Amino acid sequence: MRDEETGSYWQQVTGSAIAGPLKGEQLSLLPQDELSFALWRKEQPNGTVLAPLPRYAAKYDKATWENEVAKLPAVIHGTKGSLADRDTIIGVVSGGAAQAYPLTKLTAQSPVVLDVLGDQPIMLVLGPDGKSVRVFSRQIAGRVLEFYGHSATKPGDPWTLVDDTTVSGWTFDGCAVSGEMKGLCLTRIFALKDYWFDWQHYHPHSGIFRH
């Protein structure tokens, strides 16, 4: 990215200026989500959507863009580890440790992945749409919770997320809606959905989750 005011060049993934008058400056990353449109609309019925420009609508990506992009060559070579360059991962950084969680580890049958990363107990959870992923700290009110859940394997199945310790029910938003924990919300942890080659480029010491 280049800014028009100073002509500095910025790295998209990290938000830091790598050349020009603002070299060394850092943009602050805002909390964000990568969600299916249906799920976002359900959570944010009053939200607004970026309108398409009719002039360029024909040039926008097709609905099958993910399959097309997956065929493109990776632009960084020498990727190490057991994953293919364009395997989709959820990248998490916590307590100085980086870990890549292959998206295939999260399925409707088993939508929760529990881990401890950089001494922080964390949870990855697949949303009710079977596409969106959020990451939370499992540490709340002085306790570390163990979660389990299941997602819709056929339409109409309810999506549930329950913790073993207090048997409270939780939403995909990370807030308890029933049980002892009702009213409390877990802390969100920033996660990046990325290709393995790209994630590894920015986090050369990243591990790969294997359980």
Add this chain to the structure above:
Amino acid sequence: MTSTSTNRSRYRFRSFPAKAAKTIYLRLAAYGIECESMLIANPAPITKRSLKIVPALCLFLASLAILFFAAYPMYVIRPFREQRPAALERALWVLLHDKALSLIVASLLTALAPLLWRRAGWIAKLLLAPAMGVAVLAAALTWINPFEHMFHPLGEPTYLAADRAAIDANDMVIAVTLGGESRAYPIREMGYHHIVNDRLHGLPIVVTY
């Protein structure tokens, strides 16, 4: 060391045998090119066509050098290709300096070339004309980044209410929520425009994909 001296001798142009009274140097030290031209005190039989051939050749090479300078970042920073850190650093340095440098060289060149032109033989003229053209082209190229024109910028963003947007339920969006205000950026739109400068809950933000 050896390779440097070979390079030098390859680009050393001596127009006439050493009968010289006066020597003009034009050095392009950065490129290891050294040009010498000699004015002959007693004009020996010089054919008219070869007049000013060496300075003309030097200007021609200088114009090629700045063309290379302008093209280098385009070569390194082209899509779907790995950018090695050292090459990227050089390319970014060139991008930040090539406007000024190529403007200086192009102005010098277009000022010097007409001065030479009057006394130049036809071979020199054959070099001077493209030298001016190439220099102006290179200076113009430094103002253009073709890859910034591959995707049309979105400009001022406009919005639709969540229930009025024609987006497939399964399409992914980048969602940003600030102070109770939430906005969705459909990835299929972002994959084309790549960058949206926006404002949410009073905060200037940039969304990229």
